[in-house]
Amino acid sequence: MQRKLKQLLIASSLALSGLSSPASAQLTALVGGSVVNLESGAPLENAVVLVEGDRITAVGSRDDVSIPADATIIDASGKWIVPGLMNMHVHLGLKLPGAASVALQNESEAELALRMAENAKLSLLSGTTTIRAPGDRSLGIFAVDKAIRRGEIPGPRIHAAGVPLAPTGGHGTSHGEVGVDGPDDVTRKAREQLRAGATWLKLMISKGIASPAGSIAASDMTLEEMRAAVDIAHRAGFKVTAHSGSPEATLEALEAGVDCFEHGYYLNQEVFRKMKRAGAWYVPTIVVSQAGAMEFFRKIGSPQWYLDRAASVGKVHWTALQTAIDEGVNIAMGSDQFPFEPNEGTVASVREIELYVDAGMTPRQALRSATVETARMLGVAEEVGTISEGKYADLLLLDSDPVADISALRTIGLVMKGGTVVRNDWNL
Ligand SMILES: [Zn+2]
16 A cells, blocks of 8 residues: 555544544644735745634734634644645545446445545545535435534535436436436426535536547537526526536537536637636636546546547647636636545645646636635635635645645645644644
């Protein structure tokens, strides 16, 4: 077993014990670190971040914040403090690298939910404290979410869409499977997801890398079908996101009021301008089509046709991301891979963020795309996304300044979620 994974697994048992104890009035003070400034200007150096229970109760310089005598001190001197990462495109049901023999199609919902729970734990330990799960094969994701909320298992905060709404023959559907066809069918299936606990709906409006057949460019759902989903979600105060590689499908979906778009392999300037005008969101998942991803896909046993198809969209997907950045579209970080890569010692969330910098974002912008912006997209900007008084104490400690060099995110050594330290590589 690789050292990194071993560390994670040791830390996970700590996390479990931490979560099972009452967290109510516990006081923790992170002392002496630099709080990264996500707006502009210099970081807050020699800071005190005071955490009471699961919330941050004070952030300030050491001279301004008095540390209660009964607080547990975490010496953060020489470290950089950033909000926990938020990954907006995660499938917890994916199998771990090395577990290629698992026959996913024959798996029971219970087996799937157990693997989701394990992956949720690893996601949290990797520094990803909030995820959006934009589509899973079963409703098990809601069981995992509930267990995490109750403190029964460790994991990130989850915003889930449940089972995606795909037309017959659409992305993610298997041969012989009946999809949702027509607005009435969409309405019923959408309501089923909300009943199960969904706070998002996911539409498969075009095909994708993982579709063995059919053009990525085709628009697979009708305007009426998309409108039906938007209506149901918006009535409940939730958003709709769409798997979309196609400009045509995206333009139609914008007309229907869809709020967010995943991947966007072939999206162009015209589409991004319309997205910007509509205030829509783009979740690039750029890491899935770039060179480094191919080795990962091979490891988890992806078939050759998938590798070829992923490689073939790499260049155009990259151009789409650069265009979105240039046009100032709302971008929220999502990787569509494990937020962690235990065998690599790196984190897909981090690789995704690094690629945004390569594509033209400043490190600060890229960091915001995984914290401030994601919180805004989820409608939870009052709760998470910055190191601020009143918000959940979801934070990471790094060895260097990510605003100076984004690869500092590779040096995560402490992870706190809701005031509980779930990983502490440095024994601080
Ligand atoms: Zn996906």
